[in-house]
Amino acid sequence: xxxxxxxxxxxxxxxxxxxxxxxxxxxxxxxxxxxxxxxxxxxxxxxxxxxxxxxxxxxxxxxxxxxxxxxxxxxxxxxxxxxxxxxxxxxxxxxxxxxxxxxxxxxxxxxxxxxxxxxxxxxxxxxxxxxxxxxxxxxxxxxxxxxxxxxxxxxxxxxxxxxxxxxxxxxxxxxxxxxxxxxxxxxxxxxxxxxxxxxxxxxxxxxxxxxxxxxxxxxxxxxxxxxxxxxxxxxxxxxxxxxxxxxxxxxxxxxxxxxxxxxxxxxxxxxxxxxxxxxxxxxxxxxxxxxxxxxxxxxxxxxxxxxxxxxxxxxxxxxxxxxxxxxxxxxxxxxxxxxxxxxxxxxxxxxxxxxxxxxxxxxxxxxxxxxxxxxxxxxxxxxxxxxxxxxxxxxxxxxxxxxxxxxxxxxxxxxxxxxxxxxxxxxxxxxxxxxxxxx
Amino acid sequence: xxxxxxxxxxxxxxxxxxxxxxxxxxxxxxxxxxxxxxxxxxxxxxxxxxxxxxxxxxxxxxxxxxxxxxxxxxxxxxxxxxxxxxxxxxxxxxxxxxxxxxxxxxxxxxxxxxxxxxxxxxxxxxxxxxxxxxxxxxxxxxxxxxxxxxxxxxxxxxxxxxxxxxxxxxxxxxxxxxxxxxxxxxxxxxxxxxxxxxxxxxxxxxxxxxxxxxxxxxxxxxxxxxxxxxxxxxxxxxxxxxxxxxxxxxxxxxxxxxxxxxxxxxxxxxxxxxxxxxxxxxxxxxxxxxxxxxxxxxx
Numbered sequence: 001x002x003x004x005x006x007x008x009x010x011x012x013x014x015x016x017x018x019x020x021x022x023x024x025x026x027x028x029x030x031x032x033x034x035x036x037x038x039x040x041x042x043x044x045x046x047x048x049x050x051x052x053x054x055x056x057x058x059x060x061x062x063x064x065x066x067x068x069x070x071x072x073x074x075x076x077x078x079x080x081x082x083x084x085x086x087x088x089x090x091x092x093x094x095x096x097x098x099x100x101x102x103x104x105x106x107x108x109x110x111x112x113x114x115x116x117x118x119x120x121x122x123x124x125x126x127x128x129x130x131x132x133x134x135x136x137x138x139x140x141x142x143x144x145x146x147x148x149x150x151x152x153x154x155x156x157x158x159x160x161x162x163x164x165x166x167x168x169x170x171x172x173x174x175x176x177x178x179x180x181x182x183x184x185x186x187x188x189x190x191x192x193x194x195x196x197x198x199x200x201x202x203x204x205x206x207x208x209x210x211x212x213x214x215x216x217x218x219x220x221x222x223x224x225x226x227x228x229x230x231x232x233x234x235x236x237x238x239x240x241x242x243x244x245x246x247x248x249x250x251x252x253x254x255x256x257x258x259x260x261x262x263x264x265x266x267x268x269x270x271x272x273x274x275x276x277x278x279x280x281x282x283x284x285x286x287x288x289x290x291x292x293x294x295x296x297x298x299x300x301x302x303x304x305x306x307x308x309x310x311x312x313x314x315x316x317x318x319x320x321x322x323x324x325x326x327x328x329x330x331x332x333x334x335x336x337x338x339x340x341x342x343x344x345x346x347x348x349x350x351x352x353x354x355x356x357x358x359x360x361x362x363x364x365x366x367x368x369x370x371x372x373x374x375x376x377x378x379x380x381x382x383x384x385x386x387x388x389x390x391x392x393x394x395x396x397x398x399x400x401x402x403x404x405x406x407x408x409x410x411x412x413x414x415x416x417x418x419x420x421x422x423x424x425x426x427x428x429x430x431x432x433x434x435x436x437x438x439x
Numbered sequence: 440x441x442x443x444x445x446x447x448x449x450x451x452x453x454x455x456x457x458x459x460x461x462x463x464x465x466x467x468x469x470x471x472x473x474x475x476x477x478x479x480x481x482x483x484x485x486x487x488x489x490x491x492x493x494x495x496x497x498x499x500x501x502x503x504x505x506x507x508x509x510x511x512x513x514x515x516x517x518x519x520x521x522x523x524x525x526x527x528x529x530x531x532x533x534x535x536x537x538x539x540x541x542x543x544x545x546x547x548x549x550x551x552x553x554x555x556x557x558x559x560x561x562x563x564x565x566x567x568x569x570x571x572x573x574x575x576x577x578x579x580x581x582x583x584x585x586x587x588x589x590x591x592x593x594x595x596x597x598x599x600x601x602x603x604x605x606x607x608x609x610x611x612x613x614x615x616x617x618x619x620x621x622x623x624x625x626x627x628x629x630x631x632x633x634x635x636x637x638x639x640x641x642x643x644x645x646x647x648x649x650x651x652x653x654x655x656x657x658x659x660x661x662x663x664x665x666x667x668x669x670x671x672x673x674x675x676x677x678x679x680x681x682x683x684x685x686x687x688x689x690x691x692x693x694x695x696x697x698x699x700x701x702x703x704x705x706x707x708x709x710x711x712x713x714x715x716x717x718x719x720x721x722x723x724x725x726x727x728x729x730x731x732x733x734x735x736x737x738x
Contacts, residue, residue: 076704083707100491101492193687252574252576399705400701408688411599430490437493
């Protein structure tokens with residue numbers, strides 16, 4: 001009898017403990033934040049500090065960071081979360097996935113929050129909300145400004161062989177590459193294993209030069225009024241193939257991935273590196289000793305470019321945004337809004353030059369701020385005749401076929417015309433699917 | 440008397456069964472959960488197509504499309520090349536090596552066995568990266584070596600040329616797994632009594648005759664296991680190709696599992712990707728059954 005009493009007492013006691021602890025846990029507002037910004041990315045370090053500080057000042061809030069590598073997050077994790085509707089409270093979303101996510105009602109509507117804080121809203125660079133706005137509703141918040149294409153070059157190597165800078169015309173640029181090749185250097189370091197560098201560093205901007213804004217917009221809108229078997233797009237592929245055929249890329253550019261290709265530039269075996277604006281931050285972290293000998297230029301303009309498209313344009317935008325799922329409680333929503341505002345504050349944008357990143361807000365980079373390379377990149381942006389919005393509208397199947405067919409075309413296993421035809425065949429299916437969904 | 444015996448045995452059986460039950464149910468439930476749930480889900484999704492993360496019922500449409508999908512058949516052809524290489528250059532070479540290790544021709548047997556087994560303990564991804572460096576057209580050792588010994592005409596763009604890419608991928612595959620099959624065959628060989636081989640030798644049977652008339656028939660079970668691992672492994676091959684070429688250039692080195700991955704995560708059509716996976720499973724099962732029957736018929 002005595003033993004039973006103690007047993008019952010023990011069970012009741014344990015239940016009480018669980019109940020109290022459970023209450024404490026339940027009382028906490030828990031937020032899971034899925035992203036890919038971790039050390040040594042200074043923005044990830046800042047975000048982490050902001051989260052820690054927030055949890056200190058809000059002991060009732062628990063923020064769990066679910067950090068994955070960039071590639072894994074982009075190719076697998078974000079796609080799986082979107083497909084299975086297992087998005088956490090807070091997460092990063094690629095601009096390419098925005099339309100599908102909005103269509104499936106997976107994203108919280110930020111319109112009222114954004115409009116209720118005009119100071120914050122207007123602090124962003126103009127046009128940065130374009131990738132997150134559908135109709136008149138805003139579904140995510142941009143947290144960076146990047147452009148995709150620039151040519152970083154080693155000034156020391158250039159000087160050694162009597163070259164000054166990257167010329168403005170594509171034809172002169174090819175001559176520069178030949179001189180570099182003759183001098184025993186890899187003219188351009190490239191790693192196209194995943195396909196995207198071909199499109200992001202060259203094809204996208206060449207489309208702007210050769211096909212023009214209208215064609216790019218029509219392609220991105222899936223209206224069926226523009227096509228990939230257009231002679232203008234074939235011309236784009238022809239221009240890209242020239243440096244391939246002349247051996248101006250490292251010989252192993254097809255099986256190499258982008259970071260491996262950057263290695264050739266760091267090792268000073270390659271004289272030029274096609275890369276986006278993010279490289280200013282990368283080189284400052286990975287190879288600070290090289291910073292003094294690296295300069296930057298826009299992608300040269302082909303002679304047969306449309307007359308209205310001037311030299312020095314870029315395709316830019318946010319590329320990635322911060323978003324919330326649609327199942328947030330009011331408490332969770334408040335925490336998410338606080339955090340997103342902290343991650344995208346003007347104060348944080350002002351710190352970007354010290355990270356060697358272009359700021360996402362209207363913040364000037366002073367003559368003493370950041371590295372010389374960052375200031376050069378900033379000047380290119382200021383001087384650009386136009387910054388086109390990145391063609392983020394391409395869906396997965398179109399991007400995939402573009403990457404593969406451009407690879408096949410580059411190694412000569414199919415003709416330019418066949419590549420264009422194959423890309424167009426997939427594109428037409430998507431145009432049809434989009435038309436069905438619009439109905 | 441009989442009744443009491445039965446009741447005792449029933450009681451004893453019941454108690455044993457109840458004791459064992461949790462140990463059966465938990466692993467069984469786990470097994471069903473990790474194997475059958477995803478399998479059934481994949482099977483279900485294979486009847487849908489997904490565009491823009493919207494699932495649409497497609498019935499057998501995915502399988503009809505698959506039957507006309509050139510990339511799928513090309514990928515399957517590459518899987519069959521890998522299977523051929525696995526059977527001939529992994530299992531085949533391993534068998535010959537195992538047989539040689541039973542003779543006095545090979546010394547330091549443990550050392551030789553360790554040397555061959557060493558690549559097996561390396562992660563396939565690491566192996567792929569090692570070979571990628573060797574193959575590098577820019578600074579790779581292989582082309583340099585070929586040039587140094589006057590075989591310049593054999594220098595290739597090993598991972599960029601669609602005509603040689605599958606050969607480039609199969610060489611490290613064979614290199615890595617010979618040791619694995621060697622260990623399997625050596626284990627099988629130890630099961631054969633030495634006296635049988637010695638008697639055969641006394642009777643005048645040479646090495647080849649001993650292999651064909653004694654070792655091979657007695658090792659049929661081991662060979663069967665090795666072949667089944669070869670066949671099923673070849674159909675599900677993924678990591679080495681993912682690391683070395685990502686199925687490229689274009690689709691030149693694409694295999695079925697990588698194609699399913701591409702369609703799911705790049706093409707964002709989890710329905711069609713599931714159909715590819717279901718087809719791969721059926722093909723793999725069919726090949727395994729065919730191999731089993733073939734070997735059974737020979738018995």
